[in-house]
């Protein structure tokens with residue numbers, strides 16, 4: 730019944746642009762979209778922060794949650810997926826980090842089963858460490874590309890803030906790297 734009333738209200742309005750009903754609908758759609766989508770940058774930023782701190786399990790859970798929100802939000806609006814550099818970086822990062830996670834778990838949990846011996850597994854650990862640093866940089870680059878998507882720039886478009894943030898993080902991480910452990 731309410732639907733019929735709504736259709737009648739639209740039909741009796743001379744201009745669709747000025748229809749209060751349409752305006753209300755657009756307003757509600759935007760509010761819902763933003764309240765849902767905002768959890769993507771929030772949880773992804775928190776996830777990368779925890780990743781940088783080495784708190785891996787919570788970072789993984791937040792990462793899965795944030796990615797689900799981004800993908801679900803697009804499906805909800807029937808939009809095509811993976812249409813920006815940010816999306817390409819994000820998806821590649823997801824695949825690489827999943828591989829890294831499995832590799833790390835194999836070294837720590839099933840060294841003999843997967844690599845033949847604990848010693849052999851230990852020797853491979855340096856690759857896990859090196860890729861960890863590479864993927865961490867990729868995670869920050871992905872975050873950066875997220876700040877350059879049109880939608881984010883419409884809200885906040887100050888490139889220098891993001892560049893400064895990246896430089897500060899890079900200096901902090903490089904400072905903390907134990908160079909003796911990196912040897913190949």
Ligand code: HEM
Pocket residue numbers: 769770773774777796799800801803809810811812813814815816817818819820822823868869871872875876878880881
């Ligand atoms: C490492 C952290 C992040 C990852 C792995 C990531 C990943 C992704 C992926 C895979 C999509 C595409 C979803 C789809 O096509 O269905 C996406 C969309 C999006 N993300 Fe992120 N994201 C991250 C952080 C951020 C941050 C910090 C922001 C904002 C500052 C952001 C803003 C956006 C926006 C606006 C979209 C929708 C537009 C588009 O698809 O390009 N993301 N993200």
